[in-house]
Amino acid sequence: MEIKATDVKALREKTGAGMMDCKKALTDSDGDFIAAERLLREWGMAGVEKRAGRTTKEGRIFVAQNESELALAELACETDFVARNADFISAGTKIAETALQQKASGPNESLEGLAKEIASRIKENIALKRVAFFKAEANETLHAYLHGEGRIGVVVKFRANDPAAFKNEKVAAFVHDVALHVAAFNPMFLDESKVPQTWISEQKEIFQKQVDLDEKMKNKPPKVLEGILAGKLRKLFSEVCLVDQGFVRDEKISVATALEQVSKETGYQLAIVEYYFTKVGQS
DSSP: OOOOHHHHHHHHHHHOOOHHHHHHHHHHTTTOHHHHHHHHHHHHHHHHHHHTTSOOOEEEEEEEEOSSEEEEEEEEESOHHHHTOHHHHHHHHHHHHHHHHHTOSSOOHHHHHHHHHHHHHHTSOOEEEEEEEEEOOTTEEEEEEEETTTTEEEEEEEEESSGGGGGSHHHHHHHHHHHHHHHHHOOSBSSGGGSOHHHHHHHHHHHHHHHHHOGGGTTSOHHHHHHHHHHHHHHHHHHHBGGGSEETTEEEEEHHHHHHHHHHHHSOOEEEEEEEEEETTOO
């Protein structure tokens, strides 16, 4: 039977499939629109399975948020071209919004189904790599920052003695700046209290070996050597702990000092509760 161009166009607009695929589906289904749509879904999913082994190093991070909750999702793909595709972005946004509604703390069947759906339309290997969920308690706020077309995603959680603090312009600007800082420096830990003791012990062993192998240290008194080792550890904390790092807006002061200054200037007691960093393609 003759397949009308208007039917092909209508099927393409509804499914997002290619023109030739739509025409073939309508031909194979004798012009039955519903059957043709089902065929396209079947073919699309088959295509997804065939493409599943391809590398997905590109993609985008998406965020959805309400007053006290936030969901972050990373949708991975093969090419940066697809990562900028409007349908891909729409699908990622929907996944994040659905994750927020579900309070999903990781990928699940329904969210992965949305990823497969867009993969069948775009015909590239697309996978839901990660989903994270955050909740702010009383006197807390969540702030998300996406950098580089969603290639880096950051979430920071702050606490204040008064929820009105987060409506203050200086406080809000500082919260955003801390998110920028995390995106730029990707600290390993929030502060010294969050550093595992096993990690500290490993670093101490490394520093001790460095001192033992340094000829200049051979004749130094034990107390001096203890001070040198302690200094090395303090310097390491300033490099890996968020609050001890030089602040992104003024590296002459630490993030902790900047926090104290904002607290003093605004009259609110502020604290960084936690942060989250992720990057497209990061394992």
